Amino acid sequence: MLPKNILLVDDESEFLETMARRLRRRSYEVKTALDCAAALAEVQAGWPDAVVLDVMLGDADGIECLCLVKRVAPRLPVIMLTGHASLQSSILGMEQGASNYCLKPIDIEDLIERIIIACKEAGD
Amino acid sequence: MFGWIVDLFRRRGRRHDDRIQSAFQTHFKNFRALLTANNNALEGMARAEAMLRSGRPFGMTFVRGELTALTVNVYKMIQSLTVLSEGRYRGLNDSFAAVTHRIEAILSRQPEVKGRVFTYSIDEIERSLINQVGGKMANLGEMRNLLGIRVPDGFAVTAAAAKHFMEVSHTQIEINRLLQTLDLDDLTALYSVSSEIQELIRATSFPDDLERAIRAQTHELIERQGKNDFKVALRSSALGEDSDVSSFAGQYRSRLRIGLDDILPVYRDILAGKYQSQAIVYHQQRGFRHQDVIMCVGCIVMVDAHVSGVVYTRPPADAGAGHLLIHAALGLGDQIVDGVAAYDMLEVEREPPHAICCRKEAQPGRGPCLAETQVRELAELSLRIEAHFGGPQDIEWAIDASGDLYILQARPLDTAPVPVTEAQAPAGAVDAQLLVEGGVTASQGVAVGPVFKVNCALDVLEFPKGAVLVVETPWPEWAVLISRAAGVISDTGQSATHLATVAREFGVPALFDGGDASARLENGQIVTLCADSRRVYAGRVEALLTRASTRRSLMVGSPIYGLLKEALIHVTPLHLTEPDSPFFKPANCRTLHDITRFCHEKALHEMFNFGRRHGARDKSAKQLYVADSPSQWWVVNLKDGYREGVDAAAQFIRIEDIVSEPMRVIWGGMTAIPWEGPPPISVRGLGAIIAQSAMNPQLDPAVRSNLGDRNYFLVSKKYCNLSVRLGYHFALAEANFSELLNESYVSFQFQGGAADERRRRRRVGLLAEMLKELGFRVDRKADALVARIEKRPIPYLHERLLALGYLIIHTRQVDMVMDEEGFIERFRAKIRADIRTIQENAARTAAEQLHAA
CATH class of the missing domain: 3.30.1490.20 (ATP-grasp fold, A domain)
Incomplete structure (x- = not known):
């Protein structure tokens, strides 16, 4: 399945808006959430085809948020995106069901490719 | 009653088949996911190795990004294998945790700060x-x-x-x-x-x-x-x-x-x-x-400086010259290193009594900044400092109103090799239009590019990579552009400025004190800068470019370089090479590469044994029947890879019964020209194999090795995965033909051999050369290579896959004769001719089929 609706979750509003603009310019529907609660609301409503989730959020650890998202929607592809990664945190993210774990700054085309691959893997 | 029982068995049989089909689909999905992660991981390793070798600068973002991606891919492989094998290789998780902990410890290491005194x-x-x-x-x-x-x-x-x-x-x-x-x-x-x-x-x-x-x-x-x-x-x-x-x-x-x-x-x-x-x-x-x-x-x-300046105990742009270079200006010396002061420049002999061999005064009418006795004192002191620190020095000094000489700084001087003089330059240089002449060589070399003038910070933002930076004053702030610039031309300044030092450090040619150069040159105009002869020519002067300097590698020896190099010790070396060896087990995986190798081998094994284990005869491996006898090649049908109606219970399969398009193409390449057998090996070559066998127990021919069992194709109609172990090397080819360009690819991995490493490297070098000619993107390291073509139309991939089939068969065992005189040249010519023939024949056949249709 090719993704159409992408939910971006990050506590940095500037980064969020830049990414959203870039994705919209490539014809994706984008919603943004500044914290885990707002993200969960969208996931519960069944809106996103994929989630791009920052590892550090205002109201929760990104990994905790990942677990909550996965509890609501186990097959929903979630790509973790972080500014300060350790290998251990990437393994933790993968163990909790992330489809991929990437580092900022990321090229937008690269991110889209990873979203598409994650959705394809989830749909197989 | 009887009919009901038959019906029950039929329904149960169908349910059994459905279950097997579903289990097989899950298997296949995990197998493909594992292969994708394997390819990504190997490409990541190759990229990291290539970056180390390239000398190009890279930061922690690259290091962390690549290693995180590698970790994620290896994790995915372990997960896929766990599903495929129903959790048979639990030890892998421990090895993975140990390896990633070791890597993380290196990446997060902080520099040690000594002492507690402020x-x-x-x-x-x-x-x-x-x-x-x-x-x-x-x-x-x-x-x-x-x-x-x-x-x-x-x-x-x-x-x-x-x-x-x-x-x-x-x-x-x-x-x-x-x-x-x-x-x-x-x-x-x-x-x-x-x-x-x-x-x-x-x-x-x-x-x-x-x-x-x-x-x-x-x-x-x-x-x-x-x-x-x-x-x-x-x-x-x-x-x-x-x-x-x-x-x-x-x-x-x-x-x-x-x-x-x-x-x-x-x-x-x-x-x-x-x-x-x-x-x-x-x-x-x-x-x-x-x-x-x-x-x-x-x-x-602060020294209340009457006169101050810089001494180079060797001229930075000409270390071979036997004199000291002194820059002196009235007042404080900071204006010299910023490139704004008018200064006297003196060349002084290194030998006592330190005679002045050349003096260039800033303002000739005003008289020199330094008296001869002061020059001598400065020269003696500078050479003492040089002798103490053991190498050419860049020394800042000041003399106060009472004539006392102070040293403000001494640091090692980066000196360049002896310059090429204009007399040695090729004659072609003279033909070009001369735009600027004179000034000082701030950093040696020849550069070409479009002129881009920079006067303010806004200009910096517009500066295109590869342009020639032209400035009026060499402010230190322009150093931000040095790594992007092909060369630097400045109206003022000399070799003691900070910008000149950075240009030399980065190996960027620079001409300073060029008078009104910035006024003479036009933005966008292509120029050739020859810093050695202190000239700027219009256009691209090819004759001079033969001497164009190569950029120095600035990364080798740096902290980040060291960090990546050390981390890769736990990533790229491969210790698990021979699957038949008792050494081949999870506990012996010491690197991420070992884990990928283990996962890949065992995943193949799981696919190979699926049919046998699940009692699904149509999923069992069949031996390929060639020319009326069983061959050393086995085939596993993943899905729709066989012609309909093929006997599921049969032990053998004929090539005519295989409808996998990529397999038929690669098989065509493998069989188009008969292999002439192994090349005759000289005594020396044979000695090397025996020596290798002695050093590497995994190569010992006495150890049982079911090589025949190890060559297999996994096929579906549009997909083929071939793994080959011929002799002592391991090759893996994979192809997917899809109408969607994004999903179409041919990939190839190769490693090993029986000869010594030098010869194995040569074979891989030759393979890499041939694959590049065919249009593959190739990453190679030592005796291993990874090659890939993707996002190309199917006919293009056909041609390459055909040639790849040929290469897989015909390059086996040639590592042993790689040293022999003229062999590489002869062999390269034969490969090219053969591939041309095969591709032409295939094109002719395709045309005939089209015509017949």
Whole structure:
């Protein structure tokens, strides 16, 4: 399945808006959430085809948020995106069901490719 | 009644088939996911290795990004294998955890800051304190205290102090966050992040203990001076600065003529100077993490300079010349290193009595800045310093009103090789239109590119990569562009400027003091700069470009280079090579490569055994029947790879019954031209194989090795995965033909052989060359290579896959004769001719089929 609706979750509003603009310019529907609660609301409503989730959020650890998202929607592809990664945190993210774990700054085309691959893997 | 029972069995049989079909689909899905992760991991390893070799600059973003991606891919492989094998290889998780912990420990290692003392008086400082006070202050202390040279009084604020300042304020976390996400190609973002970080540091309040320590040192300095109305200079003395490896010239801040009340805020400003935009770029280009640069600061009493300047104990652009180079200007010498002062330039003999062999005066009518006795004193002192520190030096000096000579700085000088003179230059150079002539060679070499003039920060943002930077004054700020510029031309300045030092360090040709060069050159005009002959020509002068300098590798020996190199020890070496060896098990996986190799081998095994294990005959491996006899090739049908109606129970399969398009193509290539058998091996070649077998037990032919079992195709209609073990090497080819360009690819991996490493490398070199000719993207390392073509139309992939089939068969065992005279040339010619023939035949057949249809 090719993704159409992408939910971006990050506590940095500037980064969020830049990414959203870039994705919209490539014809994706984008919603943004500044914290885990707002993200969960969208996931519960069944809106996103994929989630791009920052590892550090205002109201929760990104990994905790990942677990909550996965509890609501186990097959929903979630790509973790972080500014300060350790290998251990990437393994933790993968163990909790992330489809991929990437580092900022990321090229937008690269991110889209990873979203598409994650959705394809989830749909197989 | 009987009918009902038959019906029941039929329904049960169907349910059994459905279950097997579903299990097989899950298997296949995991197998494909594993292969994708395997390809990604191997490509990531190749990229990291290639980056190390390339000499190109890279930062921690690259290192962390690649290693995180690798970790994620290897994790995915383990997960896929766990599903495929129903959890048979649990030990893999332990090996994976151990390996990733070792890598993480390397990546997160912090530089050690020695000592807990915040300040040292200059009288306490010698070279041995270099790790606490930085190179600049250590050298000054050493000269003052050990050599008895006149160096101004003062004190140093240590690395421990800087670390304490940053830690107490917690600003480092925010700084790291800002830098981690910074894209250094985005100069607008660079300037904005740089100023944000500097503001952050300037706004940080002092820890009480550090403030007390600096105030106490200032008080002692006042007592030693016997007055309190003097000024000081605060200068950066970063750890690693002024080392033999990197100059850091002009990257950090120095502030002169500071009143004693302003020492604390100016100290903070110098700490902030570590994040000036040019410093951030310089760190990245030279392979420093920001935490590797710790900013010690020197506070020294200002010399009321009557005349001052710089001495190079060897001319930086011509180290072979036997003279010292002295730059002298009236007043304070900072204007010389910034390139703005009018200066006298003297060439002075190294031998006593240090005669002046050449003098160029700034203002000829005014008379020289230095008297001959002063020149002699300066020359003697400079050579003493050179002898003490053991290498050419770049020395800043000042003479006060009473004639006393002070040394303000001494650091190792980066000297270039002997220049090529114009007389040696090819005659073709003379034909081109000469635009600029004269000036000084600030950094040797030849460069070509479009002119781009820079006057202000806004121009910097527009500067295109590969342009020739043209400026009126060589301000240190322009250093931010050095790594992007092909060459530098400046109207003023000389080889002692900071910008010239950085240009030499980066191997960027530079011509300074070029008069009105910036007025003569037009933006966008292509020019050839020959810094050696101090000329700029119009257009691209090919004859000169044959001597174009290659950029120096600035990464080798840097902290980030060392870090990646050390981390890769736990990533790329392959210890598990022979699956039949008892050594081939999870506990022996010492690197990420070992884990990928193990996962891949076992995944193949799982696919191979699926049919047998699940009692699904149509999923069992069948032996390929060729020319009426069973071959050493086996085939597993993943899905729709066989012609309909093929006997599921049969032990053998014929090539005619296989409808997998990629398999038929690669098989066509493998069989188009019969293999002539192994090349005759010389005694030397055979000796090498025996020696290899003795050294590597996994190669011992006496150890049972079911080589025949190990060559198999996994096929579906549009997909084929071939793994081959012929002799001692391992090859893996994979192809997917899809109408969607994004999903179409041919990939190939190759490793090993029986000969010694040099010959194995040669074979891989030859393979790489042939694959590149065919249009593959190839990464190679030692005796291994990874090659790939993707996103191309099916007919294009057909041709390449055909050739790949040929190469797989015909390059086996040739590693043993790779050393023999003329073999490579003959073999290369044969390969090219054969591939041409095969491709032409295939094209003819396709045309005939089209015609017949």
